[in-house]
Amino acid sequence: MLALLETMLASGRVPHAVLFSGQQGCGLYTLAVLFAGEVLSVGLPEHAAQVARQNAQKGIHPDLCVVQAEGASISVDQVRAVTSELYTLPNQGSYKVVLICDAQKMTAQAQNALLKALEEPPSHGVFILTADSPQGLLTTVRSRVMDFAIVPPPVDDCVAFFAGDSLPADQLRFISELFEGNIGRTMQYFGVTRQNLAAARFEQTSLRRVKSAKKPAAKTKSPAKKSEDGPRERLQMAMKLLAAVGAQQPAAVAGLIYRCKNRDELRLLLDDVVRLLPFAAKVRYQGAAVPPSLGELSGMGRIAPDRVMTCVQASRRYIERNANLALVQAQLAAALAQCYSGGSK
Structure with a gap:
């Protein structure tokens, strides 16, 4: 290319x-x-x-x-x-x-x-x-x-990209596999602030003359209330949400959903949930081993991804119709509680 x-x-x-x-x-x-x-x-x-x-x-x-x-x-x-x-x-x-x-x-x-x-x-x-x-x-x-x-580059290239960052080796390998070599998502999870290029495989090309590119802030006409959670926190919250669904912890599911203070925050959380579904399926169907230090995420492998997607799509429709936020959150929490699949397959 x-x-x-x-x-x-x-x-x-x-x-x-x-x-x-x-x-x-x-x-x-x-x-x-x-x-x-x-x-x-x-x-x-x-x-x-x-x-x-x-x-x-x-x-x-x-x-x-x-x-x-x-x-x-x-x-x-x-x-x-x-x-x-x-x-x-x-x-x-x-x-x-x-x-x-x-x-x-x-x-x-x-x-x-x-x-x-x-x-x-x-x-x-x-x-x-x-x-x-x-x-x-x-x-x-x-x-x-x-x-x-x-x-994304191969998982090994993603792991190699973080050489020298002193990240826990077992967690780095697991997260890299979970995100299928996606360097940006792996960086976001660990909170690494240096910016990546398109992928590690682009390192030796002549197009790599600019070391990083900072995305300009978007201008909005009527900005919503600023979210208390940044991209890393939202990503981790989405992972915990799916893990709580798989662990059959409805109170934890509801608590995470109600952390969203407005429709924009809930929309962003749902976006991350959707992006995580293929990775959750990887844990379930391909047996990706969860490191003991990340044991709380093992529940991700016990969800029904198709049911979760149905719940997300319904909530998105309600959000776009300006439905009452508390009602949307209550409906979503109740629906996700039914998305436990169980078993390892």
């Missing part, structure tokens, strides 16, 4: 739209910024090209526009604003780049507005999209982008 991207850049045949898709934690945003920096450096003298890459990393390049969700979605107004700007000539190099993060969050109207620009893009315009899955985009949009699927 990287060889193809580099060949296109070297030949000057830059695609007008690229999609990097894959699990959160695989470095989609970092890879997108790396590629944006390379696009913005095309045709520039080496010193100017290096400055362009660095400015792209810092988020201050005048020809790079980053679009993020305002609240739960990316609106049609956001897309129209950046596509309109794209039709003006570049300030410095040969291209202007629009980077749309979590493109699956675009509303249908926003995707249709993007489609118009994809159908008749300016010669100097490049769209870079990231998404957890191409299926979150309209078929018409998918047909007009080059899709590059980003997969």
Whole structure:
């Protein structure tokens, strides 16, 4: 994949739209910024090209526009604003780049507005999209982008990435296997703050000229109450929630759910629960051994993933309909209590 991207850049045949898709934690945003920096450096003298890459990393390049969700979605107004700007000539190099993060969050109207620009893009315009899955985009949009699927590296590479971090070896191996080599998710679980690149396998490529890419803070029109739990705490809470379901501990299940103080917090928790379901199934069906120090998570292997998904989907619908939060939490806690499957298989 990287060889193809580099060949296109070297030949000057830059695609007008690229999609990097894959699990959160695989470095989609970092890879997108790396590629944006390379696009913005095309045709520039080496010193100017290096400055362009660095400015792209810092988020201050005048020809790079980053679009993020305002609240739960990316609106049609956001897309129209950046596509309109794209039709003006570049300030410095040969291209202007629009980077749309979590493109699956675009509303249908926003995707249709993007489609118009994809159908008749300016010669100097490049769209870079990231998404957890191409299926979150309209078929018409998918047909007009080059899709590059980003997969986690092998588990051994994930473990090797953390060499020197003094993490418990048995826990590191288990968590790496649980997240199937996903470096970002493993970092999040252990609270490691240094930022990863797309994957350990990208270490020796020329695209790795930017050491890290800090995602700019999203601007929201009416931000909800700030969550008391960060990404690491939510991830661990989701793991404990599934473990409590499998251990038949309804009081613990309810207690974890009621820690969410608003709909946004509950939505984020449910997102993490969904991401963990394949990993919980791995514990159950593939017999991944839980280290004694993480024994509290062994209950994850005794849930019924399909039932949990049904519960989550129902709660999401209630959240979107602005149902009473306490009632949604009570319904979810009661439903999850029935998702115990038992046994090791």
